[in-house]
Every structure is written in C-alpha cells, then in structure tokens.
Amino acid sequence: MTSELLEIHPQQLNFTFELKKQSSCLIQLTNNTDQYVAFKVKTTSPKKYCVRPNTGIVKPKSTYDFTVTMQAQSVAPPDLMCKDKFLIQSTVIPLGTAEEDISNIFSKESGRDIEEKKLKVFLTSPPQSPVLTAINGDLKQEMDHETSPRKDKACRGVENIPPPQKVAEDLKGFETAKDALELRSTTDVERFKTSVDDSKELTPASNVQSSIPKDVQGLKCTKEMKLDDNFEKLKSKISFMDSKLKEAEVTIVKLTQERSMADQEKDKLQGELEALKTNSAAGKTIQVGFPFFYVCVVAIMSLVIGYLSHL
Template sequence: MGIADSKNKERDRSRRSDSIFLPLLSFLLRRTFIILPLSLSFSLLLFLERTLKILYFFSTTEEKNRHHYPFEGGSLAKSRSFEMSTGDLLNIDPVELKFPFELRKQISCSLQLSNKTDNFVAFKVKTTNPKKYCVRPNTGIVLPQSTCDVMVTMQAQKEAPPDMQCRDKFLLQSVKVNDGATSKDITAEAFNKEAGHVVEECKLRVVYVSPPRPPSPVREGSEEGSSPRGFVSDNGHANAAEFATAARAFTEQLEAQDKSSEARALIAKLTEEKNNAIQQNKKLHQELELLRREGSKSVGGVSFMFVIFIGLLGIIMGYIMKKS
C-alpha cells in the first residue's frame, strides 16, 4: 500500500512538472521563432548598411583621386587612353600638345601617328595659327601597321599670354589612299568630304606647361625638412598666377641679360675705338718725327751750301780785285 502511494505521488509530481515545463518550453520556442528572424533581419540590415558605407567611401575617394590626380589612381591603360585618340585609321598620341613655355625660345613637341590598318593612310595637319607654329611634315603617308612622327615647333614668343592660357588648336585629317601612294600624290581633293571621301578628323589642343625649374638650394634650420611648394596645382594644370610670375621674372632676367650684353658690346666697341685712336696717334707721331728729321736735314743742307757759295764768291771777288 505504501509503495503504491509513493508511486502515485511521483506520478503526480512528474505531471505537475510537465504541466509547468511544457508551457514554458512552448513559450520559449514561440519567442525564439519570433526573435530569431528579427535578430537576423537586424543583423542583415546592419551588414548592408556597413557595406553601403564602405562602397560609398571608396567611390567618393576614387572620384576625388580622379579629380585631383587624373593620371593616378588608375591603370596605365586608362591614362594612355586619356592621352591617346583612337580612330578607325590612325592612333594619335598625344591629343594635347604640351609646350614648356619659355619666352624668346623655340619649343618643339612631337606627335606620333600609328596606322593600325592594312591600307596606306594619308594625313594632313592644320592649325588655327599657322604663323605661330611650324609642322614638319604637315602632310604625309603612314604605311600599313607602321608609325610616323610629326614635329610641331612653336616660334619664339616675345611675351606671355594672359593667364598662360592658349586657344590655339590643330586639326589632323586622315583618309585611305591607294597602295603605293607617296607624299607627292596627296592633294587637297583627297580630304574633301563633299567628294565622297571618308575623312577622319581629330582636334588637338595646345597646353602650356611649366618649364623645368633648376634645383633650389637646401634651406637650413626649421625649413630643412619642409618640401618646396610645387609649381603645379592639384588638378594637374599649371597655376596661372605662379606661371605669370615666373614668366615676368624670366622676362626681367632676359632684359637684364640683354642690357648687360649690350653694355659689354658697347664697352668692347669703345675699347676697340680707343686702341685704334692710340695706334693712329702713334702713327701720326712717327710721321711727324720723320718729317722733322727730313726738314732738319734739308734746312741744314741749304745753310751749308749757302756758306760754301758765299765763300767761293768771296774768293772769286778777292781774286778779281787783286788783278785789277
């Protein structure tokens, strides 16, 4: 009897525990099924937000680098494609003619034309300012799968343009010609679009860049570790104000050199005239001394002959007087 009672008590106790544990377990499971998707969704949202922030940071950084350093932060192929123009007939490198501007000095810039076809291609170079530039050759033939170098020379300029900006432009025209054609076969009609010829055109602009500057002396003291201020701004183009200042300084230096050279030439000319005057003076002194000597000789000879003549005359007169 006691054993049966104890078993019944244990059974009741297990039932009570089950009645408490099972609702609690079901409650926790329901909460887990609700909270777990919410927590996963929240974690996913945080991950997406951070990913978007990282992508935005890299995109803005790349945009800034592209703005400030157009030739950096990218591959060499991208920078070369920016500098080079690719057409169906010719590849033109570069599309910007960069001249290191200096006053009173001829400056040259090379242009390379590459024929990527299997045909003979004729080209012609035009400019908006033909008196300022010399193009050699301005017309020619580029053989198939070969290159041709064109030299553009800017004549010496007496004064710098305002803000160091140049509005001069070039136009390069190219057209297919018959195989075996030479430069003598090129005519103006070959580049006439109205005649039905397929003419490719590429516009080239002129850009003034800063000339190479001499190395500055090393500064002492606190300025020793400081880097010198560059002559080119962040966007890769020359600073107009610094460019104009350098041009004015260069002009003043040239004027001072011209004045000093003129002064040296004047001094040399005056020295030469002084030497010529001294030589002429010496020559005149020599001629005067020679004339004096000849004059003294002639004067001395006349007086001696006169004395002899008087003596002879006296002797003759005395002889006659004695006879008489």
C-alpha cells in the first residue's frame, strides 16, 4: 500500500438508500509522496451519480476530499444489491500543471503511468429510531391489554348471571370500596389544603388576573390605533369624494347654462339670417324694374336725336 500514489479512505462507497431521497458519501485521498499527484474519478453509471469534483490535484503530504452523491431513486434494487463501481485514476504531474489540463493527462495518448483503484458501492437501509420503536411497543401492549377483555367478552358471548347471594356480597364489597375511596379522597383534599396553606409561593387571584402579558395589551392598543387610522383614512376619502361630486355638479350647471346661451345665440343668428334673406329678395325686385325704365328713356332719347338729325 505504501507504493500507491494515493491512499483512499474508505475503500468502498456506502450509501443509505431511501426512496426518492439523495444520499452522499465522502471520499478522502491522501498523498504521502513528495510529488504532485492528479486524480480523476469515473463510474459505470454516470447518470446515477454526481461527483464533485471529479478531477483535482493533491499536493505533497496533504489530503483532498471529494463527494459522491447518489441521485434520488424511485425503485429500490432487490435486496439492496448494487453492481455499480467507481474507478479512481492517479498519476504524477510536474509542478505548475493547471487543473484544466488534467483530462488530457489521463488520455491514452499521453503515455503516462496511471494507477487505478476500483471501489464498490454498497447500499444500506436507514436505521430505525429506538425511541419510536419503544413507544410503539408500549402502545401496542396497552392496546392489547385494553382489547383483551373485549375479546374475552366477545368470545364468551352472553355473560353468566351470578346468584343473588353473590350479588349481595359484591354490592357490600362495592360499598366498602366506595367508602374507602371517599375516605381517600377526603384525606387527599385535606393534604391539598394543608399544602396550599403552607406554601408561600402561590399567588392570589388578583395577581393571577393582573399577570396578563403586557404584550397582549400592547397588541390590542396597536390594533385599536390601526383601526382608528383606517377609519380616519376612510373618512378623509369620503370627504374628498364628496368635494369632487360637488365640483362635478357645479361644472354640470355651468355647462347647461352655456348650452342654453348658445341655443339663444343660435336662434338670434337664425332670425338675422332670415331677415337678410328677405331684404336681399326685395332688392332684387327693385333692380329688375330699374333697368327696364332706363331702357325706355334711352330709346325715346335716341328717337328724338335721330329725328332732329334728319332735319
């Protein structure tokens, strides 16, 4: 084992298997040499496991940890038998090698001496809580004790009626037991009274009533203050809406007045337009008569001038 580049602990991967739950396993690599050693982790089921990190460099005389996580499984393997395996490769690298070049180091073309170590996977069932099992066992015993007389009664069916003499004896025994129980209860009450009288730590009813937490009172005050604030805000909103409604009513009245004035102006303009139309019609009739008279005068004057010119 001393000739190996890396010591691996543990030598196998142990996972606690639970349905639909992940399980993790920590692996520690130890480099006892005076050289830098690179490693790479491979598995037969890469979709089932997650290795972080799967490559790395272990410095001389130091350790390096990586975690293997098994993804949540929906089906349990038979008898928790698992055939998955992991392969850890390691090789010596020179100082200053970057982690990005590790994948090329483990390629077949590199020609390096690579050590390989195989690890098997083992699955274990989750441990059961001893407290719960003990509690369950006690409950089961109590339930068995409670149900046993019922079972006996059910098996026997109708119970046998005892003779009258036996009934009387049982009644006497019951009365004596009852008396003893009453005596015991009275003694217990007396003991309780004496213990109450002797104790000085008991608080009176007034103190009990006054021991209400101040936080509750403060909470009530804060709730009342919040209610008052909400009421004031609602009241201010209502007054604001009332003022807006009044302003809207005033604007509506102004608009109706302006509309009535516009209607009046429209009627006035229509009357003036009708008057202008009548006046224009009368002017046209006058103009039609005037040119005819003017033509007649011109004709007469032209006749007179023509007659005088012939003379």
